[in-house]
Amino acid sequence: MDQPGSTLLQFFADQAATAVPAHRPWPRYELTEPGWRALRAALGANPSWELLDLWAEPGLVHAALRDGDTGAVAVATLGCPGGAYPALGGARPGAIRMERAARDLYGLDAADAEDRRGWIDHGRWPSGGDHAKPPYRFLPVEGESLHVVPVGPVHAGIIEPGHFRFTASGETVVRLEERLGYVHKGTEGLMAGRTPREAARLASRVSGDSAVAHSLAFALAVENALGIEAPPRARWLRALMAELERVANHLGDVGAICNDVSFALLHAECGVLREQVLRAADAAFGHRLMMDRVVPGGIARDIDPDALPAVAALVEALRARVPYLMQIYDAKSSIQDRTVTTGIVPLALVRLFAAGGFVGRAAGRDFDARRHHPYAPYDALTFEVPTLREGDVNARLWIRVREIGQSLDLIDQILEALPDGPIAVDLPPGAGEGASMVEGFRGEVFCSVRIGEDGAILRARPRDPSWLQWPLLEAAIKDNIIADFPVCNKSFNCSYSGQDL
């Protein structure tokens, strides 16, 4: 799908932008400041261009873009000797929080940005002492008989911390404002200076529920940077892990959504099924969440051959059980009453933010990294990418259910054609830079890596899909009642850790 000569690539050609040698698999271009401004104008003129990521390092800002018409991907880089760059957030609102984070973490200023508040830096780090933060200002709300309900960072349930500020008129939410950053651990900073193998441990823990997706994205980015490929057996087993992770998470989410509309039976049933998947993963790979199994160069351990029948049996069991449970879901008008037409995200917004995963596909955005930027073995496997139009809680649930079915088919195909051979190769010495895109359960993980001559990571940037989904949750809850927030939130299930890093 990545064809040359596309519009996005034409833009860089027209700018006479310098292509950085050997940035794989997509090109990276160095722009001048006028070039960056031209990019902003071009984003305005080409609504199909998607902003995948915006990130910084000392003195440099990068933006990863995708041409939605041609599928071409490119990274644009601007040197910022003066510590500032023209903001892209006006053209692609998905960039706004990324620009705020880049200011907090690297001191680079999106000069003409409208929202100049901090995002990740809450004024509590020792290094932040000399630029003590003013108190955070929430957006002002004006109007008759509005009240504000602040929630968090510590929530009532067993979930990650974040602050939600609802402004309501009676029961109806007129605005939700999210404030995140509470679980910022400095993950990107810790990855720098380490070898790819060492940093892979952190990649596995960007978001624990996506341990496979993130460690796979990181491994592929490193392999692309160094110009190597993992052996075939490793690539197939990575896909097996990725599909097990997808099934486990989707089952957990379906159960949790049902729980939030007080249908405990399906929550319990899905919980049992999820447990079976995690146990199969444990038996096969020695870790329930399969952390540290995908490493740059291959995988850390082969599948336990004794576990193969258990995995095959699991697939059979789920294939019978899930549709049966969904019949129950479908027959209960009391559930549908809460999920249908609740928390709608329109397609236009999904496109504007290039939101992936079930958030995008439930509203009709047909994108799946396994299909649109296939990495082995998905180019050799048969599967469908389900999409719906409604964009509500119900649609996000059904996308997950259908994807479980697709993943089960994929697991069958993988088990049938699993190649023999080695499971890892050594990493060659030397420098390189590369990127990757991997379809995790909640959407595509985009990962970018630069490695120095000494083989240590200079900059690793794992972009969780949540970055582009969190802002849409604010839109989804608008005009719904506060009581429907938990189920809307579950239907998104964004990662806090993945975006706070």
Added chain:
Amino acid sequence: MLKLLANALLRGPVTEKAPDPDGEALAELARRLRGAAQARLGRSLSIREVDAGSCNGCELEIHALGNPVYDLERFGIRFVASPRHADVLLVTGPVTLNMAEALERTWRATPGPKWVVALGDCAIDGGCFAGSYAVAGGVDKILPVDLRIKGCPPRPAEILAGLLALLATAEGRR
């Protein structure tokens, strides 16, 4: 759905036998509790979970405790929404500096006698995030810790064994 319910009755519960209370955890608790306030809890524990910067892996396994296979509530252990209802704070994560105050305030809102459990390698000593500018590096940097449950993340059976040890100690059986 009736069929499902009937089958569930015939099949019997999927719930598994309880693991033995974690021996190492028991020893640690015995040292700390020194017999004080033991009988207070009766046969139940109310737990307030606080994510102080985890990767969410530990939360997934705490969640699993509630599924019918582990069925935590059969032991009288339950998760509560407010720290004011809690006996135990179950804390995960390396304690990010952005969460330290919220964690401390949650602890202050919890009535005594109270126990703090550090769950997962991050909560014990910062785990793989130790040394970062953005983390305190373990729950005991902020609060007194009564029990540590190792693992990244600990398996549900291991978490359960730790909590049962807490319950056994709190009941004054040992």
